[in-house]
Amino acid sequence: MVVKGLEGVVATQSSISSIIDDTLTYVGYGIDELAQFCSFEEVVYLLWHQRLPNKQELEEIRKELALNASIPSNIIHYLKGIPLNKINPMAVVRTGVSLFSFYDKDADSLDKEALYVKSLKVQAKISTLVAMFSRLRKGLDPIAPRKDLGFAANFLYMLNGRVPNEIEEEAFNKALVLHADHELNASTFTARVCVGTLSDVYSGMTAAIGALKGPLHGGANENVMKMLMEIGELDNVESYILEKLEKKEKIMGFGHRVYQQGDPRTKHLKDMSRRLCDITGNQKWYEMSVKVEELLAEKKKNLPPNVDFYSATVYHSLGIDSDLFTPIFAVARTSGWLAHIMEQYENNRLIRPRADYTGPDKQVYVPLEQRD
Ligand SMILES: CC(=O)SCCNC(=O)CCNC(=O)[C@H](O)C(C)(C)COP(=O)(O)OP(=O)(O)OC[C@H]1O[C@@H](n2cnc3c(N)ncnc32)[C@H](O)[C@@H]1OP(=O)(O)O
Numbered sequence: 420m421v422v423k424g425l426e427g428v429v430a431t432q433s434s435i436s437s438i439i440d441d442t443l444t445y446v447g448y449g450i451d452e453l454a455q456f457c458s459f460e461e462v463v464y465l466l467w468h469q470r471l472p473n474k475q476e477l478e479e480i481r482k483e484l485a486l487n488a489s490i491p492s493n494i495i496h497y498l499k500g501i502p503l504n505k506i507n508p509m510a511v512v513r514t515g516v517s518l519f520s521f522y523d524k525d526a527d528s529l530d531k532e533a534l535y536v537k538s539l540k541v542q543a544k545i546s547t548l549v550a551m552f553s554r555l556r557k558g559l560d561p562i563a564p565r566k567d568l569g570f571a572a573n574f575l576y577m578l579n580g581r582v583p584n585e586i587e588e589e590a591f592n593k594a595l596v597l598h599a600d601h602e603l604n605a606s607t608f609t610a611r612v613c614v615g616t617l618s619d620v621y622s623g624m625t626a627a628i629g630a631l632k633g634p635l636h637g638g639a640n641e642n643v644m645k646m647l648m649e650i651g652e653l654d655n656v657e658s659y660i661l662e663k664l665e666k667k668e669k670i671m672g673f674g675h676r677v678y679q680q681g682d683p684r685t686k687h688l689k690d691m692s693r694r695l696c697d698i699t700g701n702q703k704w705y706e707m708s709v710k711v712e713e714l715l716a717e718k719k720k721n722l723p724p725n726v727d728f729y730s731a732t733v734y735h736s737l738g739i740d741s742d743l744f745t746p747i748f749a750v751a752r753t754s755g756w757l758a759h760i761m762e763q764y765e766n767n768r769l770i771r772p773r774a775d776y777t778g779p780d781k782q783v784y785v786p787l788e789q790r791d
Pocket residue numbers: 424634635636637639668669670671672673674675676677722725726727
């Protein structure tokens with residue numbers, strides 16, 4: 420029997436994250452606690468080591484991430500030479516990560532220690548890459564990361580050239596934590612299929628980034644902001660959404676393959692969105708989002724918002740360009756992809772399902788010169 424979209428199919432065992440009864444955990448820790456108390460670096464450590472770090476271990480991983488954050492000058496030179504304004508930012512991330520492998524002498528090594536060092540490099544550099552890309556395409560100089568800032572603050576600093584205030588750092592850190600891992604989502608599965616052939620980490624990462632880019636997955640957050648901008652005003656929400664539903668078009672940021680009652684990450688992002696929209700004086704984005712959510716709850720059963728919905732207005736309120744939302748998702752999810760890549764290597768078997776053939780049968784070969 421074919422299960423379209425592999426819905427409900429259990430394709431691997433994993434001890435990284437779980438979704439059970441609409442509850443999400445990373446290595447057994449509930450997402451609510453992690454979002455409230457953890458820095459992103461703590462979560463990275465948790466996903467990669469399957470335990471929380473002590474103070475010294477946290478300090479070490481912070482230091483290592485900061486030390487590995489610079490981008491090879493040849494890559495910067497290359498980026499400066501191309502019309503970045505005309506390129507999809509996710510294509511830059513995908514190609515940029517692939518280019519990192521040129522400057523890693525151990526790029527193809529599957530040795531456990533080399534894999535860990537590579538993971539630190541990729542996690543640190545992908546953040547710098549996204550911030551740098553944003554500045555270069557605006558004609559601004561890239562900003563080097565600061566060793567005294569945490570991962571979330573450093574990203575915003577490299578992006579804006581200003582150390583973020585407390586609430587900005589808290590919001591961005593929370594978003595990173597909430598996006599870090601999510602069981603066998605499409606991009607993580609893609610990464611595991613790729614490295615299941617014993618291909619290298621950079622190939623697995625590049626494959627995953629390509630899968631995240633699509634609007635049915637990570638690409639939805641950018642489209643949520645596009646939709647809110649198209650709607651424009653609170654009064655337009657109802658007619659806009661009803662027309663979309665009438666035309667059987669999908670509303671971005673709603674629905675989920677696994678969650679039935681709702682995505683447990685949403686409440687944190689919704690709260691952050693409300694707080695940030697209040698602070699910026701742009702409450703309309705939050706109010707419009709709530710109206711969209713309420714309308715869908717009324718008109719469509721089982722279609723609650725997913726992680727991509729309120730993250731859009733969180734990032735927008737932080738002054739981030741909409742087309743950087745999915746690259747930022749990639750920065751956060753890199754931690755999960757790398758954890759799954761390491762887990763796949765640990766207990767590998769080639770991933771190779773079957774297809775139910777539905778094409779024509781018993782065809783008779785006709786030589787080229789006799790064909791119409
Ligand atoms: C980080 C993430 O990846 S979270 C997901 C981000 N993606 C989005 O927000 C894009 C919008 N959402 C969707 O396209 C889907 O809900 C997905 C891709 C997330 C899940 O897809 P699936 O589990 O395959 O559900 P599927 O697309 O088959 O939808 C089932 C039904 O709900 C409807 N539906 C699902 N999502 C939506 C939506 N966002 N808006 C309107 N209708 C929807 C479908 O039209 C379909 O209706 P039908 O049975 O009458 O044909």
